[in-house]
Amino acid sequence: MTRPRVAVAYSGGRDSTALLHATLVAAVVHGVDVVALHVHHGLSPHADAWLAHCERQCARWAATWPGLVFAAERLAGRPSAGESVEAWARTARYAALRRMALAHGASLVLLGQHRRDQAETLLLQALRGGGARGLAGMPRQVERAGLVWARPWLDRPREAIEHYVAAHALEHVDDDSNADPRFARNRLRHAVWPKLTAAWPQAEAALATSARWSADAAAVLDEVAAEDLVRVGDAGAIDLARWRDLSPARRSLALRHWLAGHGGVAPPQSLTQRLLDELGTDRAARWPWGDLELRSYRGRLVVARTGGPDASGPASGDASLGGKGTDGRRRGDSRLPTRPVVTLAIAGPGSYDVPIWNGALHVDRVDSGGVAAQRLERLELRLREGGERFQLGPGRPPRPLKKQYQAVALPEWERTGPLVFSAGELVFVPGLGLDARALAPPGAPQYALGWEPRAPI
Numbered sequence: 001m002t003r004p005r006v007a008v009a010y011s012g013g014r015d016s017t018a019l020l021h022a023t024l025v026a027a028v029v030h031g032v033d034v035v036a037l038h039v040h041h042g043l044s045p046h047a048d049a050w051l052a053h054c055e056r057q058c059a060r061w062a063a064t065w066p067g068l069v070f071a072a073e074r075l076a077g078r079p080s081a082g083e084s085v086e087a088w089a090r091t092a093r094y095a096a097l098r099r100m101a102l103a104h105g106a107s108l109v110l111l112g113q114h115r116r117d118q119a120e121t122l123l124l125q126a127l128r129g130g131g132a133r134g135l136a137g138m139p140r141q142v143e144r145a146g147l148v149w150a151r152p153w154l155d156r157p158r159e160a161i162e163h164y165v166a167a168h169a170l171e172h173v174d175d176d177s178n179a180d181p182r183f184a185r186n187r188l189r190h191a192v193w194p195k196l197t198a199a200w201p202q203a204e205a206a207l208a209t210s211a212r213w214s215a216d217a218a219a220v221l222d223e224v225a226a227e228d229l230v231r232v233g234d235a236g237a238i239d240l241a242r243w244r245d246l247s248p249a250r251r252s253l254a255l256r257h258w259l260a261g262h263g264g265v266a267p268p269q270s271l272t273q274r275l276l277d278e279l280g281t282d283r284a285a286r287w288p289w290g291d292l293e294l295r296s297y298r299g300r301l302v303v304a305r306t307g308g309p310d311a312s313g314p315a316s317g318d319a320s321l322g323g324k325g326t327d328g329r330r331r332g333d334s335r336l337p338t339r340p341v342v343t344l345a346i347a348g349p350g351s352y353d354v355p356i357w358n359g360a361l362h363v364d365r366v367d368s369g370g371v372a373a374q375r376l377e378r379l380e381l382r383l384r385e386g387g388e389r390f391q392l393g394p395g396r397p398p399r400p401l402k403k404q405y406q407a408v409a410l411p412e413w414e415r416t417g418p419l420v421f422s423a424g425e426l427v428f429v430p431g432l433g434l435d436a437r438a439l440a441p442p443g444a445p446q447y448a449l450g451w452e453p454r455a456p457i
């Protein structure tokens with residue numbers, strides 16, 4: 001009978017070295033085999049040395065723990081010009097870890113994040129304006145993509161791991177990119193954290209506790225919304241009379257969940273607010289929402305595809321329609337938008353959440369290869385409509401987007417996220433990077449852009 005096998009995501013850094021060691025010790029007791037998974041991002045000049053270190057370490061440990069095997073994957077791709085390195089590395093890393101875990105018959109993957117990482121995550125989410133779900137930080141355990149991902153040390157203070165490493169004289173590598181101030185987490189770690197803990201020595205524990213409460217709160221909110229939707233739902237529609245009987249906060253919650261269930265993504269805050277403000281009466285009305293349209297008709301709120309065969313409700317041009325839609329166009333206009341358009345004003349580096357697109361736009365300061373700061377003052381994020389042309393590099397011809405996707409062999413499922421325009425010109429495409437025509441001259445203040453889908457794990 002084959003023994004069960006657990007996977008440990010092993011970067012060679014301090015935390016995952018300690019986690020792998022502790023897992024090996026525990027695995028003997030439980031009769032479990034271990035596979036150490038290492039991802040070579042190909043980003044750092046030290047990546048080969050880290051891989052070699054991990055392989056050597058595992059070979060040494062396998063002498064004591066024969067149930068240990070080592071697996072590594074070198075990432076073939078690279079972040080595109082102007083794409084956020086952090087976001088690309090994260091997405092590609094989890095995909096590689098998943099492939100390796102499945103290939104080695106492991107259904108559980110352990111990750112080395114600890115309490116300090118969780119506290120930092122909460123702070124970073126708060127600084128992006130996150131709600132309960134964001135403030136919950138990283139999940140302790142989650143089932144995604146056919147695997148269970150667990151962070152067994154999420155409640156452990158960082159110092160406990162340092163002690164473990166010292167007590168067992170464990171060798172580990174140090175990732176020099178952890179000092180790079182272009183990454184938000186590093187800025188928080190180096191510029192803010194020491195001052196924060198000097199003033200609030202309990203900050204790490206307190207923030208991790210807040211994350212835990214937020215996770216509970218987010219779970220309860222999900223349950224309440226589901227119950228309310230059973231009560232006010234009516235064959236896929238919302239019965240507005242019953243919905244109005246809910247308290248204001250539950251009205252908002254039920255509406256957001258109902259919308260997210262239809263659109264597949266969280267609705268923009270502006271749309272939720274408009275609906276809350278305008279659904280007080282049974283007047284027929286409609287609100288554009290990307291490819292969809294919301295219609296209130298005869299006391300029910302329905303979602304329809306614009307112009308689609310399932311369209312129901314009042315005819316376009318209904319007399320009660322007025323005011324501006326979420327994208328600034330007048331509602332009731334027969335030329336209703338068929339694509340979501342989100343406008344973003346970028347004031348500086350950071351991560352800009354775009355809930356309707358279920359992700360965030362990362363903006364990093366760079367010295368070259370970026371887009372001029374002033375072009376980011378008003379960005380438009382849109383779906384691909386066909387006919388867009390993109391220039392992959394300086395001196396290369398602009399070509400249809402589809403051709404460019406094929407040129408870099410970007411799989412269909414990675415062609416997600418919005419196209420980013422400035423003053424009507426295509427500036428950035430997730431997976432391809434910055435359009436070469438948008439590149440700023442060297443020396444000008446400029447930024448790299450990156451698109452990160454909401455964390456899958």
Ligand SMILES: Nc1ncnc2c1ncn2[C@@H]1O[C@H](COP(=O)(O)OP(=O)(O)OP(=O)(O)O)[C@@H](O)[C@H]1O
Nearest residue numbers: 009010011013014015016017037038039111112113
């Ligand atoms: N290159 C990699 N290969 C395999 N697993 C990785 C890799 N990078 C990160 N991980 C996993 O993700 C966890 C979090 O990584 P992150 O880089 O955010 O934190 P860290 O504190 O630097 O961790 P570590 O000290 O283990 O490198 C790691 O503990 C490890 O389990």
